[in-house]
Amino acid sequence: MARKKSFAVIGANNFGMAVTKTLEDKKQSVVVYDFDEHKLNAHLAGMATAEGIVLDATNKTSLEKAGIKQFDGVIVAFGSNMEVSIITVLNLLDLGIGNIIAKANDLRHKRILLALGLDENQVIIPDIISGKMVATRSLFDIDIDVQSIDDDFISTTIIVSDPGVIDKSIQESHLTANNNWNIIQIKRGGKVILPDEKTILKKDDQVVLFARITAVNDLILKIKGDDEVEN
Template sequence: MNLSSLSFLRKMRSPTRQFAVIGLGRFGRAVCTTLNSLGYEVLAADEDERRVSQALTDQIAAHAVQLDTTQPTALKESGITEFDTVIVAIGNYVEESIITTLNLKEAGVKNVVAKASSEIHGKLLDRVGADHVVFPEHEMGCELARSLTTPGILDRFEIDPDHSIAEIIVPPAFDQKTIIDLDLRNRYELTLLAVSQDQQPDKFEINPSPVTRLKAGGLMVVIGSNKGLERLPV
């Protein structure tokens, strides 16, 4: 899921470490599983009793309830409207997705993240007040294309459509060159934030000295232009 706004990420951080996820298809289950593994308390909901039971059996959520989220009363009685952040993962059922999102915003939920299955669906979710709309299939396709064309980029977080923070394998062309030699800012519109010479993510050197020599196969974290990232040697 590509959350491309830092301000939105700050809003999503729940001080009570609680999230509600509506819809327990593949996307909803993945969100529940990840949030739960990170230590957040998750309330899951779905209209299908079998999916609710399976979520409890698999322990991917602290609580799971069966309800029709197109009914405002049911949402309120379940306690979902009291959560600061609710993820609507009913992307394949457009009408239910839109009505649920509208109900949540009208009930005063601060942050509603909604899955869209098409551009039109996304526009409708925006219209009814979704704070953030995600297109998982589209974003996964983009990520796959990037990984195939720029295999040296291990991970990337888009700040906006033109800029990212990325973790990159130091290419052979950079081997034994200093940060000054590389002149990343002028050549690639990138700023080096950290390096790890031994490919150990827990031992990054933050804001390394300009005379630090990089080693091919090590790791570096940069921030800057997406176009610059794509021009890096492989």
């Protein structure tokens, strides 16, 4: 588990609250900012620890007084209202905040945010990411959880259930790291194991790996077995 950090999420919309819930589940400290008190309270009602502050993020003075500089990361969740998003990001940059991640509604919005001074990895378009996830998952023979993707590789988790690898080492199972895949960690009984080639695989282990997209179907067959593979 990474050290506990503090995050500000600006915008109590579906995207912002999904980010908030994920951070909260990972035991991080989160404060949500939004100008709509009713919407803010409604979204936070289902949260365990996240806090809310009613604030107009287009007002730079209000952001500063609310302590926006104290956070380890700031996520700007506005997307559909481009003007609010742009002004908010400008305010954050004027206040010297560099650890920003901003949602963009489309490529035009992204280009503007990049022109303001954000880096490529600070601007995300959720629809494009979701589309890539769906397209990538459709390539595989069974439904798997795709954590991240690029053009050639994905990060995913496969559950150990094939008798051919249960109680065998990674080396014996011919799963030693190579140019096509690397087992990053194994989750077992609530604990995380950083494996080497001698690590023994157990039934129901969650194998987290980074692999070429072209190798994933073979890894599913090797680790999970063919019970759920479509004919």
